[in-house]
Structure formats: structure tokens, C-alpha cells
Amino acid sequence: MGLFSVFTQEVAIDLGTANTLIIHNDKVIVDEPSIVAMDRTTSKIIAIGRKAQLMHGKVHDNIKTIRPLKDGVIADFQAAEHMIRGMIKMIKTGRFFQPSLRMVICIPSGITEVEKRAVIDSAEHAGGKEVYLIHEPMAAAIGIGVDVEEPMGNMVIDIGGGTSEIAVIALGGIVCDKSIRVAGDDFTSDIEEYMRRQHNILIGERTAEQIKIEVGSAIPDLDTPPDDYAVRGRDLMTGIPKEIYVSYQEISHALDKSITKIEDAILSALEMTPPELSADIYKTGIYLAGGGSMLRGLDKRISLKTKLPVHIAEDPLRAVARGTGIALKNLEKFQFLIKA
Numbered sequence: 001m002g003l004f005s006v007f008t009q010e011v012a013i014d015l016g017t018a019n020t021l022i023i024h025n026d027k028v029i030v031d032e033p034s035i036v037a038m039d040r041t042t043s044k045i046i047a048i049g050r051k052a053q054l055m056h057g058k059v060h061d062n063i064k065t066i067r068p069l070k071d072g073v074i075a076d077f078q079a080a081e082h083m084i085r086g087m088i089k090m091i092k093t094g095r096f097f098q099p100s101l102r103m104v105i106c107i108p109s110g111i112t113e114v115e116k117r118a119v120i121d122s123a124e125h126a127g128g129k130e131v132y133l134i135h136e137p138m139a140a141a142i143g144i145g146v147d148v149e150e151p152m153g154n155m156v157i158d159i160g161g162g163t164s165e166i167a168v169i170a171l172g173g174i175v176c177d178k179s180i181r182v183a184g185d186d187f188t189s190d191i192e193e194y195m196r197r198q199h200n201i202l203i204g205e206r207t208a209e210q211i212k213i214e215v216g217s218a219i220p221d222l223d224t225p226p227d228d229y230a231v232r233g234r235d236l237m238t239g240i241p242k243e244i245y246v247s248y249q250e251i252s253h254a255l256d257k258s259i260t261k262i263e264d265a266i267l268s269a270l271e272m273t274p275p276e277l278s279a280d281i282y283k284t285g286i287y288l289a290g291g292g293s294m295l296r297g298l299d300k301r302i303s304l305k306t307k308l309p310v311h312i313a314e315d316p317l318r319a320v321a322r323g324t325g326i327a328l329k330n331l332e333k334f335q336f337l338i339k340a
């Protein structure tokens with residue numbers, strides 16, 4: 001280990017609406033929900049990540065939980081800074097002093113200059129001395145294993161918590177992209193709403209997400225269907241807790257509208273794609289990443305709609321972080337990184 005590395009630590013950060021991941025020494029060492037809990041009276045942060053998530057939806061008047069990112073961008077600067085700082089602290093450096101940090105952080109491609117500045121400021125306040133930014137679709141593509149520098153068009157779709165980002169990448173650049181604010185968290189609220197409307201049962205966000213993971217589906221005819229799932233919540237009529245069973249077909253119906261919006265965005269991105277690159281995509285197909293892409297049958301549904309082959313990244317929740325980590329190791333080589 002050189003002298004340099006004693007004083008400098010390198011970290012790659014995937015700052016997502018739903019989850020924040022930090023890679024250090026090629027390993028994912030932080031993988032936590034992007035959420036903080038704050039004491040309302042003292043304004044002190046009392047928990048971040050998983051601990052704060054356990055409080056979400058169960059808080060009393062003195063505590064509130066905050067998701068500092070909304071729709072892929074920082075919505076609450078102070079909370080975001082606390083969160084980044086707290087998560088960086090989770091890296092146990094085993095040293096007495098705080099090393100200076102070299103960071104690569106991924107940002108949504110549709111981010112404004114002001115929002116970009118906010119990310120950089122938060123990173124610098126959290127100890128970043130040398131900060132680089134990478135556009136999320138680029139990080140996703142690298143994480144999936146696409147050779148982003150070759151003269152070949154590739155379409156990558158990252159379906160996260162708050163946004164779905166669709167991009168065509170070639171020659172180390174984003175040729176066209178489309179970002180819509182419909183993604184995994186909308187699927188969750190669709191389920192909440194459906195349960196209320198259809199079954200007169202009130203459920204919380206965490207239960208709705210659990211339903212999505214256990215019996216969520218993008219299509220009503222899965223080859224390997226999951227069993228019906230027991231849902232517990234409050235009966236709207238009686239106010240008493242009750243239990244009902246839901247099937248994946250029902251959920252596919254509940255999610256149909258949101259998925260159609262994502263499909264429409266994909267079709268419009270394909271329309272915007274220059275013809276030479278369209279020809280490439282016809283051959284290579286579409287790559288999916290992000291937690292939202294894990295919804296059963298979503299790949300099949302997109303494939304039917306676009307008549308293109310669709311591939312899901314290995315470990316979709318970590319593809320962007322993985323790509324950001326690879327970018328960190330190729331700071332000199334990758335011209336598309338933005339230096340703060």
C-alpha cells in the first residue's frame with residue numbers, strides 16, 4: 001500500500017432514490033435504503049439507512065423520516081448531506097484520522113446544473129476532496145458489462161425507485177435519453193391504491209412493496225406463477241385489521257397503467273434513435289437494470305411490445321454501483337466522467 005492510499009480513500013457512490021450503495025476496494029460495503037430519521041424538536045438525525053427505514057410509517061410526533069432524494073434528484077439538501085456523511089462513516093477505515101476522499105458519484109442524466117451543484121456540495125461537505133460525476137445510464141451500462149466506448153449502439157433502461165432512465169449509448173457518450181418519473185415506487189403506490197379501491201383494505205407502503213416483491217407481475221400469464229399472497233391491513237369499513245389473499249394476476253392489472261407509461265417512453269426513445277444505432281439495437285436488444293426491472297414478466301412484456309430481445313442485468317440492484325466502481329478505477333481512461 002502506497003503512502004498515497006494511506007491518506008486517500010476511493011469510494012464509488014450510487015445515490016439512488018430508493019437505495020444508496022458505496023463501493024470501496026471493489027466491494028459493496030454500504031447498501032442501505034436512502035432514508036434518514038430526524039428528531040423534530042432538536043433537528044438531530046437519529047438514524048440513517050435500514051434503521052431509519054424500520055421507523056418509516058411507524059413514527060410518532062417527535063420523529064419524522066425523510067427520503068432526501070425524490071425523482072432521482074436531491075430534494076432535501078441537509079438530509080442528503082447527513083445521509084451521505086453517515087453512510088461514508090459506515091466504511092470502517094481502521095484509522096484515527098479521516099482520510100481525504102476521492103469519489104465518483106452517479107447522477108441522473110436529466111439533472112440540471114443546480115441539482116448537479118447540490119450533489120457536489122453534499123459530497124464535498126461529506127469529505128470529498130476530488131469528486132467526479134458519472135451519468136447513471138452510463139454507469140448502468142458499464143455495470144452490465146457493455147463496452148460503452150465501442151462504435152456500437154446499446155439501449156440501457158434503469159428502472160429505479162423514482163425514475164426510469166432510458167438511454168442509447170455509443171462511443172462513450174449518451175446519444176439520446178429519456179427519463180420519466182414512473183418507476184418501482186409508483187408500482188408500490190399503485191398496489192396501495194388498488195388494495196384500497198378493490199378490497200377496502202388500507203395497507204402501508206412497506207406492505208405494498210412486500211406484495212410487489214412476493215406476487216408482483218407485469219403480465220397476467222406467467223410461466224412460473226407465485227402462490228397467492230396473504231395481505232394484512234385495516235378494513236376501511238370496520239376499522240378492524242383483516243387478512244385477504246391476492247394473486248399475481250390482480251397485481252398485474254393494478255400495475256398496468258404505470259407499465260404502459262414506461263413502455264411508451266421506451267417506444268419514444270427508440271423513435272429518437274439515429275437509424276445506424278437502431279440497427280445495432282435490433283441486433284443487441286435492450287438491457288434492463290435497477291430494482292424495478294426485477295418485477296416478474298417485465299422483460300417479457302417489454303420484449304413483446306418492442307419486438308426486441310430484452311436482457312436483465314445480473315444483480316440489477318447493484319449494476320449502477322458496479323459500473324460506478326469500475327469508473328472509479330478508470331478515471332484517466334473514461335473521458336465522459338465529469339470533474340467537479
Ligand SMILES: Nc1ncnc2c1ncn2[C@@H]1O[C@H](COP(=O)(O)OP(=O)(O)O)[C@@H](O)[C@H]1O
Pocket residue numbers: 015016017018019020159160161162163183184185188209212213216289290291292293294295296316317
Ligand atoms: N424483487 C423485486 N421486484 C420488484 N421490484 C423490486 C424488487 N426488489 C426491489 N424492487 C424495487 O426496486 C426499487 C429500487 O430500485 P433501485 O435500483 O435501488 O432504485 P434507486 O436507484 O432509485 O435507488 C424499489 O421501488 C423497490 O421496491
Ligand SMILES: [Mg+2]
Pocket residue numbers: 014015016017158160161290320
Ligand atoms: Mg439507481
